[in-house]
Amino acid sequence: MSDEKLIISTAGSREEASRIATALVSEQLVACVNIVGPIDSIYRWQGKVETAQEFLMLAKTTSARSAATCVRIRELHSYELPEAMEVSIAGGNADYLRWISESVR
Secondary structure, eight states: OOSEEEEEEEESSHHHHHHHHHHHHHTTSOSEEEEEEEEEEEEEETTEEEEEEEEEEEEEEEHHHHHHHHHHHHHHOSSSSOOOEEEEOOOOOHHHHHHHHHHOO
8 A cells, every 4th residue: 555645636627627737736736637527416405416517636645645635625616515535555556656656835
């Protein structure tokens, strides 16, 4: 098991996703954010089933910075309840994982 984490979040527009991603990388909370989309999201909100087009953000960070990354996403986000979920990375390209660790402070 490695020390690196993947933080998953979504945004309502490419511009918002890019703004959040740029802040996270600039502040050295994450090494990289991939923005994918648009995607179709179907979810329950305030008792109703909703649908929306969103942009998926995949942020790479470390265990030590994952909580701060989730807090910062919440601060930067326009949603009342933004998604910010941490996924453990079990392994992968050792050089890439080392780059993630070296890229965050």
